[in-house]
Amino acid sequence: MPAKLLHRLLIAPLPYVPQSVVWQMSRRYVAGTNLDGAYKTVRDLNALGCSATVDVLGEDSTSLAEVETARDLYLEALTGVSEQLLDCNASIKLSDMGLRFDTDLCYQVLETIVESAGRYGNFVRIDMEDSSVTSITLDIYRKLREEHENVGTVIQSCLHRSKDDIQSLLDADIAHVRLCKGIYVEPQEIAYTDPDDIRQSYQDLLVQLFEGGATKVGIATHDPLLVEHAEATIERLKIDKTRYEFQMLLGVAGTIRARLVAEGHPLRVYVPFGERWHAYSMRRLRENPGIAMHIIRNLFTRS
Ligand SMILES: Cc1cc2nc3c(=O)[nH]c(=O)nc-3n(C[C@H](O)[C@H](O)[C@H](O)COP(=O)(O)OP(=O)(O)OC[C@H]3O[C@@H](n4cnc5c(N)ncnc54)[C@H](O)[C@@H]3O)c2cc1C
Structure with a gap:
């Protein structure tokens, strides 16, 4: 069929x-509907030798109230993570913070969260959404990096522009990047649509990041071929463990994850939680x- x-x-x-x-x-x-569920999942992952990143489920906030609710949950999460000594940072979607209706508000809220994370010695990752917001997301990231070091962003290997985006982050010495294929369906004028092309792009970009001296690379994939290529590249270029980590989604590719951890690779699991799990699941x-x-x-x- x-x-x-x-x-x-x-x-x-x-x-x-x-x-x-x-x-x-x-x-x-x-990881459940509330913070307690997220903390428990993170604790279990930490016990298995994985770090974590929490994602408060929700996208495309349309009001200040929604943005404030999301912000407060992130602030609470960062406090809880610190109090409970969990190995866990935060991943944030800018549309959740009002990107689509008030860019200044989005920036301010994000900065508040990044500052709070900084006080706890923690880190915030700006997730990458669809191509309509790639440029503004990278602009916000660049601006934040003028004042804050504890923030990183995401590059999607499906986009043609990603090689140039990486180069500009490398040139500015702010390449703290998670590399993923990209989950959004994009037009073929701007994106690779053939799975093999997306894979090839992923491999090229990973090498570009490592050879270009990226501060740290999150290798976010469950694709066995890409994991294998990443392992070989790390070995070939003698990349220190402080300069990379594998990243996987909660509930996915458990066997590869366990093998990588057993072999001593740093590995972070993406842990989504929140009351909006239903909308998130339906959308996905x-x-x-x-x-x-x-x-x-x-x-x-x-x-
Ligand atoms: C930690 C992390 C963060 C991410 N952040 C972003 C982001 O900010 N922006 C963005 O656009 N995309 C993000 N993604 C999604 C990413 O872009 C891909 O869409 C997704 O990871 C699937 O691609 P893959 O490389 O795993 O390869 P695929 O070829 O899609 O998957 C390889 C294998 O992994 C398994 N697998 C993959 N995904 C799933 C799943 N959801 N459920 C069950 N099994 C699965 C399957 O066995 C599959 O055969 C993220 C992914 C990860 C792991």
């Missing part, structure tokens, strides 16, 4: 699926047939 048709068949009934069923599908990927399911397929497979293979 063609993939698009299969996707449509899988997605069409979603609005009628009870929340409890969606939760069964999602719980492997989401609608957007990405791959995830729908994973979830359906997990329904049958969950231990």
